[in-house]
Amino acid sequence: MVTFKIDGQKVTVRKLSTILDAARKLDIPIPTLCHHPALSPFGGCRLCIVEIKGSPKPVTSCTTFARDGMEVKTSSPQLENMRKMTLELLLSDHPTDCMVCERAGDCKLQELAYFYGIKENRFIGERRTYDKKDGNPFIARDMEKCILCGQCVRICDEIQGVGAIDFAYRGLKTKICPPFDKDLNCEFCGQCVAICPTGALTGKMWKQKGRQNFTKIDTICPYCGCGCNITLHVRRNEVMRVSSKPETLNEGWLCPKGRFGYQFISSPDRLTKPLIRTISKEYSASDTWNIPPYPPLAKGGRRGGSDIFREVSWDEAFDYIAERLRDIREKSGPDAIAGLASARCTNEENYLFQKFMRAVIGTNNIDHCARY
Amino acid sequence: MAGLATVFGSGAMTNSLPEVENHDVIFVIGSNTTETHPIIGLKMKNAVRKGAELIIADPRRIDLVRFSHLWLQHRPGTDVALLNSIMHIIMKEDMTDTKFIESRTEGFESFKDSLEEYTPEYGERITGVPKQDIIKAAHFYGNAVRPGIYYTMGITQHTHGTENVYAIANLALMTGNLGRESTGVNPLRGQNNVQGATDMGCIPNFFPGYQPAAMPGIRAKFEKTWGVKLSDKKGLTATEMTGEAFERKLKALYIMGENPVLSDPDIQHTVKALQKLDFLVVQDIFLTETAALADVVLPAACFAEKDGTFTNTSRRVQRVRKAVQPPGEAREDSHIITELAKRFGYHMDYNLIEEVFQESKKLWPALAGITYKRIAKTGLQWPCPTQDHPGTPYLFKGGFPRGKAAFTVVAYRPSEELPDAEYPFLLSTGRQLFQYHTGSMTRRNEAINAVSPTAYIEIHPEDAAVLGIKDGERVCVTSRRGSINIQAWVTERPLSKTVFIPFHFREAAANMLTNKACDPIAKIPEFKVCAVRINRTVDSEENVNKG
Known part of the structure; x- marks a missing residue:
């Protein structure tokens, strides 16, 4: 263990802890743009600089290990001046289109510019302009907004193990891109989108779907069995975006289905009314594979009202099902009826479904797709 | 599930997700983890970064192979031979845990004798894995301190799936690698609530909580709570339902949120079976291929439109919350079921x-300590018997539910339908990263469709050269059951003479080809092995994909 002082407060941390780790433990704010606790230290943004007593120059707290007896200062007029200058340099070639930027209000660079009151910029000069836009379907990559913090590069390599992107070119031309500056072609997990501190990486799906005033609801991903915790961003009864919090089972990481696979919820193909078959099954027997994935729009714009089915009320549907099932049970016994439950439904629904089959219908013919 | 339940008395993942990162050896067999369980895949990669050794046994060069220390490319369906020869070495070189075997298992002696013939040479002959790699795998696993075995459908979807699971259980038992943190046997469940649906008794032979439906005492308990007399007859499994429907013994089927037309083997058979039913009710969020055959279709609510719980693959019960209203007149499944029960004069009244x-x-004590309030932020892993119980991250700490765990003698036997002169290729089916199951959800997503537009068959360059097939060309794949036209992907992912097709795509449905032969115990169909032939000439559209 190592004991030292930050801003006069004594702190004890494990060996090989950085000054930044210790400061976070004490809840002392140190601004950073390139640091992430799950990734290797980078020391690139130079905002986390601190003064150590006896040391001639400030050091980056994210890459400096704590040593016994150190006396660290996280804020001083000189440090704040240097931080402000660093920010000004970062902003000097950064687009100032915050009013239309997807990340406004949720942008670390914007927030720091606000705290440091950077209105005028002494260093306005040459700008990076990139005409080429990335054609991949998931991730908008606006490299003019990139501050080269390298978090996306590190997460892709260190967490996802893919390494789809890296730093390329030099000097002012430095940018992050896939090999040979091609369009991104990766697993599209979107970890880089989740971690990007600015508007450089955003989801194409949620472009112009709103930035604030979402209702955020924590729930569980509907896909595989990992049980990732997700947060649905909802407005006007529509899921606009999916995110995940770092303090969850899945540490905030998601896969392409979990992060981008939510469109089906508000698909126009959703069933909206009970349907009863109007023509015999023999007709569809020869036609099974020629039916479109969903029947054409019915009058009034609703799906489902096709030649094969007619829309009915819930009462009619329930009465019809009960009548037919009762009839079959009387003639052939309860074991002529079976139920298939769903691994996509909740525990409660599955409990009710098997209870329905066993207690109401009177059969143990109940299973689900665990075998597929 | 059936396999592990027989051996241990409980069939679930024995470890939890955070423990994945702390194994010192990870043995992945029959699981394409990074594509089917991407987040568990991340944890495995992190374990490797932290120094764990990763062994993979898979006929395909899956993405995880990039991170592995040893890759055993065995022929599909030869898992028992591979595992038995690994165990042969562990036995020969005395890497077993004698104390564990004596105190916590039974049936070791006959099991020990059964391994005698599975020499690494025999293993190599059957599996195609070089014998030095079999020996290396035995050393990795046999000398490990905190090893974990991970498997999914690559192990279970065989006519000898239960035997595969027994062999895995034997391996963990003989080395005493159970009942400790980051040490165990972990079947990964493929859908968000397979664990929960099984827990809740949506399996014919068990009431909720794996309580045997055949036991009179248990039945009496449920009869008392539900207030009705319950059937003592053995129920049908999903695969048996299709068979009985085909023979017109089953008259009516009520399907909630499933699409067996695409997900079951041998589509022509499934479609015919469903058409023969007198009455089919399908309750779903989309008009799936199965719903299109129904007499009544009921519009249901999706996961974002309801409250409740899901149980993940590691037994963690987590809260599902309603975020939006269902479209139109679509209703929550729970509402539909209770309303329907009312029509039968049975009242399920819940506020x-x-x-x-x-x-x-109340009926299953392992959940007794879990309340919605307790899992508001983080889930809890069952067993969690009391209000102050912290949940159980790993199973079998003190012992096995059935007392002593049993070794099972398992002999290798070949798959049901192997390649021959007429159908020279071995077909395996499975999933890929971007699509999910029968695609009813993911294929309605423009971005996902842009990167994963249609089906493909993975074919080895050597085989492609012999057949004169170029990458991207359309070919016709035929089995004894049907035919599909599909795009060829010439790649070194599969083993030569084996091919792979993902089953998500209705226009080239892999299950037109698959064999409906099942494991005799678990009734899992053999999706991983069937024989096909591949023709360069594409069949006319009338002859393919016909139900």
Whole structure:
């Protein structure tokens, strides 16, 4: 263990802890743009600089290990001046289109510019302009907004193990891109989108779907069995975006289905009314594979009202099902009826479904797709 | 599930997700983890970064192979031979845990004798894995301190799936690698609530909580709570339902949120079976291929439109919350079921969905300590018997539910339908990263469709050269059951003479080809092995994909 002082407060941390780790433990704010606790230290943004007593120059707290007896200062007029200058340099070639930027209000660079009151910029000069836009379907990559913090590069390599992107070119031309500056072609997990501190990486799906005033609801991903915790961003009864919090089972990481696979919820193909078959099954027997994935729009714009089915009320549907099932049970016994439950439904629904089959219908013919 | 339940007395993942990162050896067999369980895949990669050794046994060069220390490319369906020869070495070189075997297992002697013939040479002949790699795998696993075995459908979807699971259980038992943190046997469940649906008794032979439906005492308990007399007859499994429907013995089927037309083997058979039913009710969020055959289709609510709980693959019960209203007149499944029950004069009266959960935990003590309030932020892993119980991250700490765990003698036997002169290729089916199951959800996503537009068959360059097939060309794949036209992907992912097709795509449905032969115990169909032939000439559209 190592004991030292930050801003006069004594702190004890494990060996090989950085000054930044210790400061976070004490809840002392140190601004950073390139640091992430799950990734290797980078020391690139130079905002986390601190003064150590006896040391001639400030050091980056994210890459400096704590040593016994150190006396660290996280804020001083000189440090704040240097931080402000660093920010000004970062902003000097950064687009100032915050009013239309997807990340406004949720942008670390914007927030720091606000705290440091950077209105005028002494260093306005040459700008990076990139005409080429990335054609991949998931991730908008606006490299003019990139501050080269390298978090996306590190997460892709260190967490996802893919390494789809890296730093390329030099000097002012430095940018992050896939090999040979091609369009991104990766697993599209979107970890880089989740971690990007600015508007450089955003989801194409949620472009112009709103930035604030979402209702955020924590729930569980509907896909595989990992049980990732997700947060649905909802407005006007529509899921606009999916995110995940770092303090969850899945540490905030998601896969392409979990992060981008939510469109089906508000698909126009959703069933909206009970349907009863109007023509015999023999007709569809020869036609099974020629039916479109969903029947054409019915009058009034609703799906489902096709030649094969007619829309009915819930009462009619329930009465019809009960009548037919009762009839079959009387003639052939309860074991002529079976139920298939769903691994996509909740525990409660599955409990009710098997209870329905066993207690109401009177059969143990109940299973689900665990075998597929 | 059936396999592990027989051996240990409980069939679930024995470890939890955070423990994945702390194994010193990870043995992945029959699981394409990074594509089917991407987040568990991340944890495995992190374990490797932290120094764990990764062994993979898979006929395909899956993405995880990049991170592995040893890759055993065995022929599909030869898992028992591979595992037995690994165990042969462990036995020969005395890497077993004698104390564990004596105190916590039974049936070791006959099991020990059964391994005699599975020399690494024999293993190499059957599996195609070089014998030095078999020996290396035995050393990795046999000398490990905190090893974990991970498997999915690559192990279970065989006519000898249960035997595969027994062999895995034997390996963990003989080395005493169970009942400790970051040490165990972990079947990964493929859908968000397979674990929960099984827990809740949506399996014919068990009431909620794996309580045998055949036991009179148990039945009496449920009869008392539900207030009715319950059937003592053995129920049908999903695969048996299709068979009985085909023979017109089963008259009516009520399907909630499943699409067996695409997900079951041998589509022509499934479609015919469903058409022969007198009455089919399908309750779903889309008009799936199965719903199109129904007499009544009921519009249901999706996961974002309801409250409740899901149980993940590691037994963690987590809260599902309603975020939006269902479209039109679509209703929550729970509402539909209770309304329907009312029409039969049976009243399921619940004011809140949590009351259903409460009823289930009254009947199954392993959930008794879980309330919606306790899992508001983080889930809890069952068994969690009391209100102050912290949940159980790993199973079998003190012992096995059935007392002593049993070794099972397992002999290798070949798959049901192997390649021959007429159908020279071995077909395996499975999933890929971007699509999910029968695609009813993911294929309605433009971005996902842009990167994963249609089906493909993975074919080895050597085989492609012999057949004169170029990458991207359309070919016709035929089995004894049907034919599909599909795009060829010439790649070194599969083993030569084996091919792979993902099953998500209705226009080239892999299950047109698959064999409906099942494991005799678990009734899992053999999706991983069937024989096909590949022709360069594409069949006319009338002859393919016909139901």
